[in-house]
Amino acid sequence: MAAPHQEVVTALAGLGDERALPGLLTALDTGVDDWRAVRAAGHLPQAAGELLPRLTRRLADADFSSPWGSATGLMGALGRLGDPAAVLALVTALSTAVEQEQCRTAAAALRVLGAFGSGAAPALGAVRPLTDADDPQLRFAAVTALWHIEGDPADAVPQRTALVDTDSHQAADALGRIGASAAAALPRLRQLLDAGHAWTRTHAAAAIHDIAGPAEAAVVLPVLLRGWESNDSTARHVLECLQRMGPAAAPALPRVRAELALTRRSGGFCDGIEYDEALLRACRAVIRQPAGPGTRT
Incomplete structure (x- = not known):
């Protein structure tokens, strides 16, 4: 159990309070409750100048032998700090994970690099070859990172x-996040609307809307509602798309209001108070959304 002092430091850091900084630095320098300090460090981006060197040194010595080693947590903290000065350390970590065939850890590094956007341009030489990786998860992470860094829909x-x-x-x-520039993918996404799994159908329908806009509402909306009906674990994803659809989602309002009237919300394996509250918020957002069509960020 952490000492009370460390619990206070962690709580302050979670609030972005710089009074936590001395305690975090002490933990990182001494190794006492350092795991807790790593998790909290990302909440103080204003102190990146002092935290980043300590985190990158630790990353250089981190355990890459399993996806649950210390490297993943350190990379996440560096990403939350948001300082592009971490990019070179992350590239080294990515290369180490690939060399040790730790695809999950390498994918985590790629996700963090992608979060830096164009600021991670120095990583392109390490990222681009991984778009042809044998491991699907690693390949997807590389393709996604490349998009965030370069923003080139042609690739x-x-x-x-x-x-x-x-x-x-x-x-x-x-593909949906790319938006209208991904129009060439629409034929393939339309094929997925008849897929056997509700998750596949609803994700494809949402992507079609995000690419083609309100003109596809008559196609997209029935697929979303049938997916929600057949597998209530799709509820959050469906509701998020309904918010982006704006007034085109009006035919779904009876289903949304019915969800609000339930004593136990949809969600299947996602049950829990936090999930339930998020679902309620999503339903209410659909009902009260402004008249203009939604956009996806």
Whole structure:
């Protein structure tokens, strides 16, 4: 159990309070409760100048032997700090994970690098070859990182469309985030509307809306509602798309209001108070959303 002092430090850091900084630095320098300090460090981006060197040194010596080693937590903390000065350390970590065939850890490094956007341009030489990786998870993470760093749909759309057959949910979502520039993927996404799994159908439908807009509402909305009906674990994803649809989602309002009237919300294996509250918020957002169509970020 952590000492009370460390619990206070962690709580202050979670609030972004710089009074936590001395305690975090002490923990990182001494190794006492350092795991807790790593988790909390990302909440103080204003102190990146002092935290980043300590975290990158630890990352250089981290355990890459398993996806649950210390490297993943350190990379996450560096990503939350948001300082592009961490990019070179992350590239080294990515290379180490690939060399040790730790695909999950390498994928985590790619996700963090992607979060830096164009600031991670120095990582392109390490990222680009991994778009042809044998491991589907690693390949998807590389394609996604490349898009966030370069923002070039000419490369991203065919790469993500090719990944639909290995991970239809994530690939569909990724294509949807590109938006109208991913129009070339629409024929493949339409094929998924008849897929056997509700998750696949709803993710494909949401992506079609995000790419083609309100003109596809008559196609997209029935698929979303049938998916929600057949598998209530899709509820959050469906509701998020309904918010983006704006007034085109009006035919779904009776189903949304019915959800609010239930004493136990949808969600299947996602049951829990936090999930339930999030679902309620999503339902209310759909009902009170402004008249203009939603957009996806």
